[in-house]
Amino acid sequence: MSGRVTPDRVVGVGALGVAVLAPLLFSPYWVSTLLTETLFLGIVGASLVFLSAYGGMVSLAQVALYGITGFVLGNVVTNGNTKGLNLGWNPWLGVVLGIAIATAVALLLGALSSRSTGIYFLMITLTYGVIANLFFGQVTDFSGFGGISGIDAPAGIGPVTEHPNRLYYVALGVSIAVYALLRYIVRTPFGLALQGVRDDPVRMSSLGYNVMLHRTLAFGLAGFIASLGGVLFVWWNGHIDPASIDLGAMIDVLIIAVIGGLTRVEGAWLGALLYVLMLNYLPSITFLGSIGITQDRFHTLIGVVFLVIILVSPNGLIGLWERTLKLLGSSRSARPAVDAPSGGADV
Amino acid sequence: MTSFALRAQTLKLQRAARYAALGFAAVAVAFMVVWVLFIGRGTTFGSAVHDPKDFLITLLNGITAAALYFVVASGFTLIFGLMRVVNMAHGAFFLLGGYIALTLQRRWVGQGGGFGLTSEQVNLTNWILPALIGAALVGFVGVAMQQTLLRWNQGQELRQALITIAISIIAADQMLAHFGGVAEDVAWPHKLDQFDNLHVSGIIYTRTRLFILALALVIGALLWVWLKRTRIGMVIRAGVDDRQMVSGLGINIQLTFAIAFFVGSALAGFGGVIGGSFASLAPGVDGNWLLNSLVVVIIGGMGSLGGAAVGSLLLGLTTNFASAYLPSNYTYYSIIFTFVLLAIVLAVRPLGLFGRPA
Numbered sequence: 001m002s003g004r005v006t007p008d009r010v011v012g013v014g015a016l017g018v019a020v021l022a023p024l025l026f027s028p029y030w031v032s033t034l035l036t037e038t039l040f041l042g043i044v045g046a047s048l049v050f051l052s053a054y055g056g057m058v059s060l061a062q063v064a065l066y067g068i069t070g071f072v073l074g075n076v077v078t079n080g081n082t083k084g085l086n087l088g089w090n091p092w093l094g095v096v097l098g099i100a101i102a103t104a105v106a107l108l109l110g111a112l113s114s115r116s117t118g119i120y121f122l123m124i125t126l127t128y129g130v131i132a133n134l135f136f137g138q139v140t141d142f143s144g145f146g147g148i149s150g151i152d153a154p155a156g157i158g159p160v161t162e163h164p165n166r167l168y169y170v171a172l173g174v175s176i177a178v179y180a181l182l183r184y185i186v187r188t189p190f191g192l193a194l195q196g197v198r199d200d201p202v203r204m205s206s207l208g209y210n211v212m213l214h215r216t217l218a219f220g221l222a223g224f225i226a227s228l229g230g231v232l233f234v235w236w237n238g239h240i241d242p243a244s245i246d247l248g249a250m251i252d253v254l255i256i257a258v259i260g261g262l263t264r265v266e267g268a269w270l271g272a273l274l275y276v277l278m279l280n281y282l283p284s285i286t287f288l289g290s291i292g293i294t295q296d297r298f299h300t301l302i303g304v305v306f307l308v309i310i311l312v313s314p315n316g317l318i319g320l321w322e323r324t325l326k327l328l329g330s331s332r333s334a335r336p337a338v339d340a341p342s343g344g345a346d347v
Numbered sequence: 348m349t350s351f352a353l354r355a356q357t358l359k360l361q362r363a364a365r366y367a368a369l370g371f372a373a374v375a376v377a378f379m380v381v382w383v384l385f386i387g388r389g390t391t392f393g394s395a396v397h398d399p400k401d402f403l404i405t406l407l408n409g410i411t412a413a414a415l416y417f418v419v420a421s422g423f424t425l426i427f428g429l430m431r432v433v434n435m436a437h438g439a440f441f442l443l444g445g446y447i448a449l450t451l452q453r454r455w456v457g458q459g460g461g462f463g464l465t466s467e468q469v470n471l472t473n474w475i476l477p478a479l480i481g482a483a484l485v486g487f488v489g490v491a492m493q494q495t496l497l498r499w500n501q502g503q504e505l506r507q508a509l510i511t512i513a514i515s516i517i518a519a520d521q522m523l524a525h526f527g528g529v530a531e532d533v534a535w536p537h538k539l540d541q542f543d544n545l546h547v548s549g550i551i552y553t554r555t556r557l558f559i560l561a562l563a564l565v566i567g568a569l570l571w572v573w574l575k576r577t578r579i580g581m582v583i584r585a586g587v588d589d590r591q592m593v594s595g596l597g598i599n600i601q602l603t604f605a606i607a608f609f610v611g612s613a614l615a616g617f618g619g620v621i622g623g624s625f626a627s628l629a630p631g632v633d634g635n636w637l638l639n640s641l642v643v644v645i646i647g648g649m650g651s652l653g654g655a656a657v658g659s660l661l662l663g664l665t666t667n668f669a670s671a672y673l674p675s676n677y678t679y680y681s682i683i684f685t686f687v688l689l690a691i692v693l694a695v696r697p698l699g700l701f702g703r704p705a
Contacts, residue, residue, distance in 0.1 A: 058505060112690055115697035119433045119504045120649075123641050124693070126435075130638040131686045138679040212361070247634040251512060258509060297524060303516035310509045311496070 007325055012266070019172055023165045032164030034280060036236055038273045039171035043178050043229035045256040045268030047222040050182050052262045054191065055218045056117045056198035060250045061125035062226040064132035065106050067245030069098035069230030071136055074148030074240050083144040091154035099227045106223020107216060114212040114219070117201075129250045137242040147241020151234045160235060171232050175269065178225055182265050185221065194218050248299070255306045261316030270317055278302060368694040375691065382672065389674035400548040405671045406664070411556040413663025414563030415621055419636055420643035420655045421570060422614030428587050428650025429607045431504050432497060435511040437615050438637030439518040440485050444616025445623030445632075446526050448481035449533045456534075463531055466540035474536040474624070482617035489612025490605050498601070515633065523630050530629035533620060559621055566614070570652060583607055587650060642685060646692045648702025657700055661688060 023031050044066050051057045074081075076097055079088030113124045136143040152158050153167060160167050185191045194214050196204045201211045234240050243249075256275045260267025282301060313319045383402070387394030395402035423437050434440075456464055456473050496510050541554045574580035582603050585593045594600045615636075619628070622636065639662065644650075647658025662685070669684035698704065 112693050115693075119431075119508050120645075122505070122508055123433060124645060124689075127638060127641050127645065127689060128686075130634060131682060131689075134682045135686075138682055140679065210360075246631075247637075248516075251516060254509075254512065297520060299520035300517050300524075303513050303520065306516065307496075307510065307513035310506060310513060314503075314506055 016176075023168065028164060031168050032160075034276050035273075036164070036168045036171050036232075038269065038276045039168070039175045040229045040232035040236065041253065041256055041275065042269030042272035043171075043175055043232070044226050044253050045260065045272055046178055046182065046265050047225040047229070048253060048257045049260065049262055049265050049268045050225070051218060051222045052257070053264065054186050054194050054198060055215060057121045057215065057219065058118070058254075058262070059125040059219070059222065060122060060254060061106075061109060061128040061132075062222065063245050063250045063253050064129040065102045065223045065226040066230030066233060067132060067136065067240065068105055069102040069227035070151075070234040070240040070244065071143055071148065072098040072101050073231060073234050074151045075142055077152075078148055078150050081148050081150065083140045083146060084142060084148045091152070095154075095231050098231060099224065102227035102230065103220055103224045106226075107220040110216040110219025110223070111212070114215040117198075117215075126250070129245070130247060133242050133246050136245070143240075143242060145242060147239060147244070149239045151238050151240065153235035158235065160238070167232070167235060171236075174228050174232065178228065179265060182225075190214070190217070252302075255302060257316075258306065259309055259316050261318030263315050264318045267316055267318040274317070275302075278305065365695075372691040372695055375687070379668075383668060387672060389676070390672050391675050391678075392671065400550060401671070403548060404550060404552070405667050407550075407552060407556070408671075409664035409667035410660070411560045411663075412667060413659040413661075414560040415618060415625065416639050416643050416659035416662055417563050417656055418566055418621065419615055419618035420640040420647075420659055421566070421652060422611035422618070423640040424644045424647070424650055424652065424655045425570070425607055425614070426611035427644065429583055430497075430501075430604055432493075433504070433508045433511070434489075434611070435508055435637065436492070436515040436518060437612075437640050438633035438635070439515040439522070440489060440612050440615035441619035441622065441636040442522060442628060442633040443488065443518065444481040444485040444613075444619030445533060445628040446522060446619075447484050447616070448477040448620040449526075449531060449623060449628060451477035451480055452533055464534035466535045466537045469534045469536050471536045471538055474533070474539075477533070478617060478620040481620050482613040485616025485619070486609040486613030489615075490609045493605065493608040498604075515637075519630065519633055522633075526628070528630055530627040531623075532627040533624040535624050555625060559625065562621065566617075567652075567656060574652065579603065579606065642689055644699070645689060646699055648696075648699030651699070651701040651703075654699055654701030 018025065019035075022035055026035070044062050048059055048062045051059050073094040075085040076087050076089050076094035077091045078084065079086050109125075109128055113121060113128075116124055137145050153160055157163070157166050157170055186195070193204065193209050196207075197209065197211050197214045204214075205211050233244075237244075252275065256271040257268055258271070259274055260269070260271030278301070279298065282298070309316060313323075315322070382394075384395045387397065392398045392401035392405075419437070419441060423434060426432055426434050452469070452473060453464065455477070456468055458464075492511070492514055496514070497507050500506050500510065535555050539555050539558050542551050543554050543557065544551050572580075574583060582593060582598055582600075585598075586600055586603055590600060593603075618636070622628075622632070626632075642662055643655055643658035645658075646661055647654025647656070665684050665688045666681065669681035670678050673681055692700065696702070
């Protein structure tokens with residue numbers, strides 16, 4: 001890893017600079033709504049991309065894990081909701097408990113599904129996600145359909161309506177930390193072994209590596225990361241209900257990951273940004289309105305965009321970017337073999 | 348430590364974990380059976396020994412629910428078994444079949460009152476014909492999707508799954524636009540919307556549920572005969588084992604794929620008509636039925652018809668017994684048991700009860 005200037009790095013540093021200066025460059029609405037949402041959706045998406053790119057496991061359960069964190073946090077810190085536990089404890093205790101419980105659940109689910117990869121893994125994690133959704137819808141002890149309201153960010157960060165930039169910078173800091181952590185992890189012996197497990201589980205197993213343990217730990221780590229996104233989500237939204245983690249939400253995060261590209265972690269934030277922009281601006285394009293695509297039909301539109309991306313560029317926008325660079329003959333952008341997941345989730 | 352010794356230790360650990368899982372699963376299942384049969388404290392009906400009538404009704408409810416699960420999931424498993432396509436749009440196809448039948452029935456018979464048609468207004472053909480047309484149209488939609496989007500991506504399993512997810516999003520949103528967000532149901536024919544005295548413990552049972560069970564048995568038998576006793580079934584089974592060899596023998600495997608996709612999708616559509624008559628059609632129902640199909644095939648083993656039958660039975664019994672035999676203050680926890688069932692099977696047999704490695 002020399003200090004060479006590559007197109008990837010130029011774009012990366014530029015994006016980081018814009019992100020840090022965003023409150024000066026963009027309107028408060030952009031920062032407090034669009035960009036903050038982009039950051040936490042990007043974190044959840046990154047947990048999915050990490051599993052897919054380095055473990056060969058495409059998980060739809062990330063939204064369920066982020067929801068578990070949100071519901072635990074909501075139950076622990078609020079007081080006065082009609083449903084839920086209403087414990088009213090310290091907000092930071094809620095954060096710790098939420099993350100710990102979601103990570104523990106992720107380890108359990110990971111262990112259960114650790115003998116599967118690919119589409120089997122996709123199906124199994126989809127059932128986990130839908131079951132979590134139904135669980136919080138039915139069990140009024142913890143939520144019920146109305147969900148939990150009035151979840152405030154702790155003093156120092158919130159109230160979010162008064163200090164929107166604080167939450168934005170927290171989300172940015174967490175995003176950078178998550179990105180750095182993932183970049184570091186994939187270079188550790190564990191990360192290398194995980195990629196070996198992805199490419200050839202039988203060989204890794206005969207070399208003495210515990211395949212199931214590696215997959216389980218990777219799923220636990222991804223669950224931990226998704227739970228960070230969950231904390232930011234409930235602070236931002238102030239409310240969580242089962243609809244926040246329904247099948248549609250699971251697919252939205254999958255769309256984010258696929259738009260960005262299932263092969264590189266940074267793609268998740270790019271995918272999240274595009275998703276959020278589409279969500280907010282596409283319906284207001286009058287041309288689309290005139291052919292019957294209004295705010296109500298947003299999901300038709302996002303479905304079509306998703307379909308086109310899968311058909312045209314299986315590796316998402318990052319894939320398009322890499323192909324463009326290759327076409328321009330910039331062979332220097334070829335990254336070290338370590339994080340060029342060739343045999344990952346073949347989309 | 349050499350890697351060989353490490354490997355041996357890992358194997359030993361894995362085996363120990365497997366036995367632990369098996370033991371735990373056996374104890375859990377045994378406890379649940381004993382609970383339902385003899386204890387049942389705090390439940391609505393009490394234990395089976397104490398109240399055999401409600402136990403039998405729950406058992407029948409479980410079996411008839413399983414019948415509908417089987418109709419839908421058998422289509423899913425047929426498509427997967429032959430083409431390795433996980434059709435994530437299966438739930439959307441279910442809903443589409445129901446809505447088509449609903450529209451046809453109302454065009455034919457009339458709009459009915461504020462709550463739609465009642466069974467008195469509907470005779471047997473008014474139900475069967477829309478049901479068959481709905482199933483067939485969904486079958487054609489399935490084939491269209493397979494030919495235009497999936498065929499040229501053959502072998503790219505994940506990409507195909509993502510394509511069907513995209514289709515399911517678009518389909519669900521379009522159905523919301525055309526059929527609205529209000530729950531509606533297809534009217535049963537008057538002849539079926541009756542109660543039968545079973546002459547066992549004085550149980551009076553709904554005829555529609557028995558009809559669903561009969562339909563599932565007929566469909567299961569037809570599928571079995573089709574797959575095991577006909578030429579095309581033979582080709583399908585050969586295709587499941589070795590696709591390339593089958594095409595190498597000069598058989599048009601693409602035609603076989605299209606037929607299997609038609610039948611698989613039509614079964615989802617037909618299931619949707621039954622489900623729409625039995626319960627109702629509304630946005631979100633598609634997700635629940637995708638979940639049901641996935642759970643059934645994960646439990647039973649992907650691509651196995653017998654597995655789909657056993658998986659349906661286990662899921663149907665689990666959901667019905669869980670909601671009937673949990674202590675009455677906790678019945679809303681019943682969804683946990685779907686997960687427990689899934690977890691037990693995955694821990695003991697990761698490929699499902701009848702699953703084979705690909």
